[in-house]
Amino acid sequence: MARPILRTPLCDLLGIEYPVISAGMGPVGGGAAPAATADLTAAVSNAGGLGVIGGAGFSADRLREEIRKVRSMTDKPFGVDLLLPSNYMGGAAIGEIPANPRDLIPQETLQSLKKILEDLGIEWVEAPLPTAHGRVRKPGQGMSDEQMEVVIEEKVPVFASGLGNPGPWIERLHANGTKVLSLVGNVKNAKRVADAGADIVVAQGTEAGGHTGRIATMALIPQVIDAVTPTPVVAAGGIGDGRGLAAALALGAIGAWVGTAFLVSTEANQPDIQKERILAASDEDTRITRLYSGKTMRNIVNPLIEAYEAANLQPLPMGIQGMLVADIIYSARKAGREDLLMNAAGQVAGLLQEARPAADILTDMVRGAADILGRRIPATITADPGALA
Numbered sequence: 271m272a273r274p275i276l277r278t279p280l281c282d283l284l285g286i287e288y289p290v291i292s293a294g295m296g297p298v299g300g301g302a303a304p305a306a307t308a309d310l311t312a313a314v315s316n317a318g319g320l321g322v323i324g325g326a327g328f329s330a331d332r333l334r335e336e337i338r339k340v341r342s343m344t345d346k347p348f349g350v351d352l353l354l355p356s357n358y359m360g361g362a363a364i365g366e367i368p369a370n371p372r373d374l375i376p377q378e379t380l381q382s383l384k385k386i387l388e389d390l391g392i393e394w395v396e397a398p399l400p401t402a403h404g405r406v407r408k409p410g411q412g413m414s415d416e417q418m419e420v421v422i423e424e425k426v427p428v429f430a431s432g433l434g435n436p437g438p439w440i441e442r443l444h445a446n447g448t449k450v451l452s453l454v455g456n457v458k459n460a461k462r463v464a465d466a467g468a469d470i471v472v473a474q475g476t477e478a479g480g481h482t483g484r485i486a487t488m489a490l491i492p493q494v495i496d497a498v499t500p501t502p503v504v505a506a507g508g509i510g511d512g513r514g515l516a517a518a519l520a521l522g523a524i525g526a527w528v529g530t531a532f533l534v535s536t537e538a539n540q541p542d543i544q545k546e547r548i549l550a551a552s553d554e555d556t557r558i559t560r561l562y563s564g565k566t567m568r569n570i571v572n573p574l575i576e577a578y579e580a581a582n583l584q585p586l587p588m589g590i591q592g593m594l595v596a597d598i599i600y601s602a603r604k605a606g607r608e609d610l611l612m613n614a615a616g617q618v619a620g621l622l623q624e625a626r627p628a629a630d631i632l633t634d635m636v637r638g639a640a641d642i643l644g645r646r647i648p649a650t651i652t653a654d655p656g657a658l659a
């Protein structure tokens with residue numbers, strides 16, 4: 271079959287064939303590696319989209335290795351995504367780190383979570399510290415600073431910030447010719463990053479897997495476009511096939527940033543059991559919870575999430591919550607309860623039926639959108655914009 275054709279200004283901006291970006295998905299479980307590593311990134315870039323490394327869980331050195339690995343697998347453009355909270359502790363003024371970092375966890379929260387695990391029949395076992403998931407650092411010594419230096423030194427073609435504002439780095443990134451994308455979930459933050467000089471705003475609706483906001487994609491995209499024009503907007507959240515891509519373009523976005531649909535690809539670095547849970551999920555099977563990171567994150571629902579949400583606990587700053595969750599995950603693993611681990615996924619999970627190569631997912635999505643936009647299907651629609659005034 272001939273390759274489909276679908277071009278938008280995003281293709282010229284990033285030097286890619288199709289206006290689809292695979293989301294830079296970070297770690298999907300306590301201590302796990304990121305989901306979007308070199309394999310997925312290179313597969314999507316080689317297939318004509320833009321692959322993005324989910325760099326958040328990598329140390330600076332590991333990130334450099336992964337960037338070089340992508341370069342050995344493709345000569346096409348690719349990106350790196352990092353989370354840029356004001357510091358890795360989520361902006362908390364925590365001062366000195368105590369000798370035992372667990373002292374940062376309030377007793378009340380700890381006891382409530384111990385009780386939740388006990389009710390689920392799981393023994394509480396402390397994870398070895400420090401853990402990859404809950405790195406404890408002083409404010410101002412965030413991991414993202416070291417990672418950003420690598421992004422700049424390696425002159426990656428595209429940088430995407432998942433949380434926070436890339437403003438402080440934009441001048442140095444632009445000096446290297448790096449294009450800067452910034453994910454936002456509302457109009458206020460869209461204006462903030464556009465004013466700071468982001469080249470593209472990625473507006474992500476609440477349907478999305480992983481960290482997510484409150485506004486749905488359909489409502490968010492046109493409002494963000496109106497707020498940040500002439501900065502172009504890419505749509506994210508709930509885009510799983512050609513219909514979603516066509517809808518995003520119809521709303522005025524110049525492309526799609528797609529997570530969950532690529533998370534079940536054969537190249538995604540995600541345990542099979544977690545891919546299978548996404549494939550088995552229905553539209554109703556995801557929930558937003560602050561359990562795993564302290565920030566609102568959409569996951570495949572499980573009994574631990576339900577109990578945590580019912581307890582209505584105050585989430586801790588990101589790194590401290592991560593330390594607490596490391597113990598929970600360690601305990602759940604020891605008890606053989608893999609079903610309680612973090613399994614970030616979006617509402618589009620119900621649409622996904624099988625694990626396939628990323629290139630097939632991308633090509634089918636593009637072909638489907640080109641069909642809708644080029645041949646104006648469904649054929650039942652009659653449309654005519656009328657004479658111009």
Ligand SMILES: Cc1cc2nc3c(=O)[nH]c(=O)nc-3n(C[C@H](O)[C@H](O)[C@H](O)COP(=O)(O)O)c2cc1C
Nearest residue numbers: 293295296432478479480507508528529530614616
């Ligand atoms: C498993 C998983 C991990 C994610 N990790 C990150 C991340 O590290 N950085 C980021 O910017 N976005 C992350 N996201 C959000 C995606 O970038 C993207 O915005 C979202 O998946 C889009 O919605 P969709 O899942 O409906 O396609 C993650 C999403 C998932 C599902």
